[in-house]
Amino acid sequence: MWVKIKNWLEVRIGLEELIRAQLTEYRVPRNINITYTFGFVALFAFLIQVITGFFLLMYYIPYSELAFRSIQDIMTTVPYGWLFRQIHVVGSNLMIVMILLHTLSVFFMGGYKKPRELTWVLGTLMLLATVIFCVSGYLLPWSQLSYWATTIATTMPTAFPIIGDRISELLKGSELVSGITLNRFFAIHVLLLPLVVAALLSLHLFLVRRIGISSPPFGKSGEAERPWTEYRHDSHAEGYPFFPDFVLKEMIMVMFACAVMFFIISFLPTLLLPEEANIPADPFRTPAHIKPEWYLLAPYQMLKIIPNKFLGISLQLIITAVFILWPFLERKEETNILKRPRLLGFFILSLVLWVVFTVWGKYS
């Protein structure tokens, strides 16, 4: 039966050759390490978000008077609604963590260098899109936490002179965060961003496949030695097959990521849903300690300590631009970061600063 289906497809699309080229004879470098699975786990987390998001969409009501109530219904009345909601909440944080780890490892191993600059740019744009996903999704439950965190987030652009107020109003759709903001963010979260990320993702994956997987610079691979003057695809003839070997490694990481996700759902269900997340939004009462989510604490704290708002926001924009365009700013050919102490120092310093600001933001 199986053979019959395979033959049917073989005659039409050349299934065997497809499997050979894309799976079994597609090889990954011998010295590939575990960090190379992070990208796939991030993709998996994204797919989980899409699926759970779709199911949540069936019961969520994007109207300010009913949004909070609909989420409570999902959590208490709809059978196993709590499971899908919790997966969506924890999964979103998992996705950000995996993307951050993926970014760090790509940076560390020089995977952004020629010829992979475009891949990096697309990746950073996806990171930003994911952050916007999180900010827009955060408002949807219309809780105290949602309302006030969004108020702060949409008010920050006012630091820009002249156009700042306009931008802030455009984001909110009204003077204050209101039902209009909710519907706007809903549209962005449910349609615009998924399409944008899908497009970026397809290009990103195409480039990875077309250019070829980079080799970790710490072993012998010979890639850094040849100057890149014309297109070529490194087939890693001495590597091992993508399928089933590397796919197996990716699945192991996925399983452990899911285990961590369900550990949080079982034993720390209120880690990402503090008390303010369970109180309906009240525009007349600001909770005592409103803070953005952990992934935004570092920029938030940085903004807080720079007394001049305009300078603060400009600095953040400059840093973001540098981040996106990094492969065009740092062009030395050596991919092994251990041979480049200043770059290594810069990497460690940035990471430490980010952690320090995040922790500071949490406790200040």
Next chain:
Amino acid sequence: MKKREFLTLLLTLLGLTAAGSFVYPLVRFLAPPSGKAKSKQITFKKSEIPVGEAKEIPFGGVPAIIINRRDKGFIAFSRVCSHLGCLIDYNKIQNRIICPCHGALFDLEGNVVSGPPPKPLQKFPLKVEGESIVIG
């Protein structure tokens, strides 16, 4: 070989269990609710509630009140005050609804006139059919 076969079998079992543990909740999640909309109706004779009087009854597990208003006829709403949950009282002499806890005043449509409540009282659907009134 045997070890590998055993392992594959074990993994298949675990995988199927995991898949089933998501399929079952999904099916329950998508299935229509089990008779949640139990619209129990209560019927009264119009004569049971004279004009200007009210009757307090439990409806759907919630204490409710039916008022025969002097100008606009019958109306039914929940007695649970939308502020903190105390049960409101209808004062037939002064023809107004007041909450004994923090003095909230409601009009005879259930809307807030003064006081701390953020929302009007929950109204229940009421139909007048001939000589009887049907709630729900």
Next chain:
Amino acid sequence: MRYLLTLLVILLPSVGLTDYREEFRKEFLTKPWAGVQVPKDVCVECHSTDMMKPEIRVIPSQWEMSWHYQNGISCHNCHGGDPQDEANSMSPERGFVGTPKYAKVPEFCGKCHVGILKNFLESGHGKTLKVSGKGPNCVTCHGIHNIQKASINIINEQLCTKCHSYDRVKIMKQALFVTENKINDIDKRVKILKSEGVYTEDEDKELFSTQAEFRTLFHTENVSLVRERTDGFIKKLNQIEVRMQKTFEELRFRRNFSAFLMLLFIGLGIGLLILSKNPKE
């Protein structure tokens, strides 16, 4: 690269120059477009200045420690007047009533606490106050501006023996005891449910309603009435407890179910790991 570093170096000293917390709060959290309307309160503004006598100056800070303050009740809610307009802040046309006379305090508080006023006026204390102008009024037991959430401990020997013996008080306190305990118990459990992420609006409302009705009844000082109605209250509280128990069980089920899924994934991960270490020859 070097420009970025230079920029950072320039900025660093400016960090120490201003209290960034206050600056940030002023800039981001108190403008109208930030969503927070920080209400103007001229009453507090004047009454906390040096112009006032010490016993008046201390009132705003006392009020800020009260349960009223935490629920958004301020000066004008009880005393009337316009809190946003200095000229009319103490104008009778805006409802300003000033300080109530001793015997009129129950009506002053009873503007909002309607049910309690009704019951208090039926009680021994209420009747004494009306007839003789002496005796306890609301502030005798509850305080004036630093009013806290009511509890059974307001009834204590020190306070009540100012005028009479404690015997009758003891009987009343005993009559209240069981119900009060149950209310406190349920309150604690509702807080636990809240901390576990459950939205407890219905439980909150029912508990408040029952507890308010019970405490309002106490103000009649009618021990037999309290005893008579205790059964009804206990029944209602039991019903609330039963529903909360179901919620606790549901939470436990959720934890077990998710833990089961977690174990499945750990098993799958380890299994696949072992599989990867035993390649097909």
